[in-house]
Amino acid sequence: MKCWNCETDTSGSPFCPTCGKIAERPAGTSHFAIFDLPLAYDVDVPALEKQFRELSLRLHPDRFAQAEAKERRLSLEQTTALNEAYKTLREPTRRAFYLLKMYGVDLEREDTGTQKDMPFEFLEEVLDLRESLEDAMAAKDLEQARKMATDVEARRKAALTEAVDMLRSLERSPSDEAAVKKASHALGRVRYFTRFLEQVEAFEEEALS
Amino acid sequence: MAYSDKVIDHYENPRNVGTLDKSDPNVGTGLVGAPACGDVMRLQLKITDEGVIEDAKFKTFGCGSAIASSSLVTEWVKGKTVDQAMTISNKDVARELALPPVKIHCSVLAEDAIKAAIDDFKKKRQARQEQA
Structure with a gap:
């Protein structure tokens, strides 16, 4: 994914490594990818929580209140995705159901x-x-x-x-x-x-x- | 989300709740579950040797829409031939009960239950014929 501002490849990170602008995420980014984790059941939950808090602060819409519309929207989108990913991955049962979905079986459907x-x-x-x-x-x-x-x-x-x-x-x-x-x-x-x-x-x- | 009047009616006064003798060669039992919610539905049909459904009973552990869907199909299948019953689709059930999109799977469950019950009956009949 290219940065919308400076066209550097952001390679899925939440901020552009070159210009530091909040980045777009490719559609269908997995909950695991949001935390830069491999697709695996075992997750270090305290480390996940720490990462979640840090990212939440950096992506928080309040920080972008004065920014341009595009950045405000991305901050909201990323925050929503981050919350959903955290909620799913921190809880073992939810995480297992999600992982199964990654293998093609969606029990929610x-x-x-x-x-x-x-x-x-x-x-x-x-x-x-x-x-x-x-x-x-x-x-x-x-x-x-x-x-x-x-x-x-x-x-x-x-x-x-x-x-x-x-x-x-x-x-x-x-x-x-x-x-x-x-x-x-x-x-x-x-x-x-x-x-x-x-x-x-x-x-x-x-x-x- | 509000239930339609028809769902409420079937939920409050479910038709044909009960059990038929599973070991009766003329009884087909369909048992289906919904992996999305963890609910189960059992539908039993008593079918004559001529292939006419003369009785139907159900037992459903699930939400109002699942109970209404199974209650409705027990009413619909009675008196029908097996072939006619096979054509009942979940869309008919969903339309009749005015199910909202999130409850469509309840009507799918009811359709699957009919098919499973008829399938069970056919298997039993085939086993009997092979024995004879």
Whole structure:
């Protein structure tokens, strides 16, 4: 990407290395690239936070209040992208989902696909779990719901660990389709378990209020 | 976002909630999930040997739009032939319920559930024929 002001190649940095003007980012810059990080699961979160604070200060729209329109706009754009990237990368689950998307499987999208289709047995199990929770809720049995939540939480953690293992192995062999599918299924399980836990939480709030 | 009156109606008075006997050779079970939200939908169809859907039941754990979508399709498929039911598309469901774009995936789920249930029924029938 060339600097809009002096035409130097900014090579993706937030400011032009030559004239120091705030730079444009190519469309589709990844969250990892914003922090100059490799596409990898393991992130040093305290270092990320430090980098985030420094960049936030330098890119803050307040600093560009008197600048020309183009710079004001870029400061706003970069700040928005920076916040989104930080929010995603600092949190392990969000980071894992994002990384999977980089490998071509976007679990946020509604279309189904062979990579995403969960095994029938698993969906059956989720349905059973949700039915049991429904029974516990109808009986106002908070104890039982909490017991189920403890079990599901352990399984959610195990599924996330499995997904992370797969994502780490993909860093070494990025075109391993079987690993992408395994990571996708493991994160799919994380999603269904998280949904279950949200339901328990809502029930707890209702029961305690 | 406000739900349409039709969604609210199906959500408050869902039609055909329940279970059919999964082991009945004339019952097809479709089970689908939405990876975007972590919700699940089960749709069961009781189909005559002539291929007419005589009963439909569903159980959905999800938002109002997902419940309304599955409730609506159970009403629609009853009395239809398997081939007719296969032509029901998510667009029909979304239009009927006036679903907003962010809820389109709920209608996709309902369409997928019909197809999965019919698929299950056909597989069962084929297995039976091979045995005979």
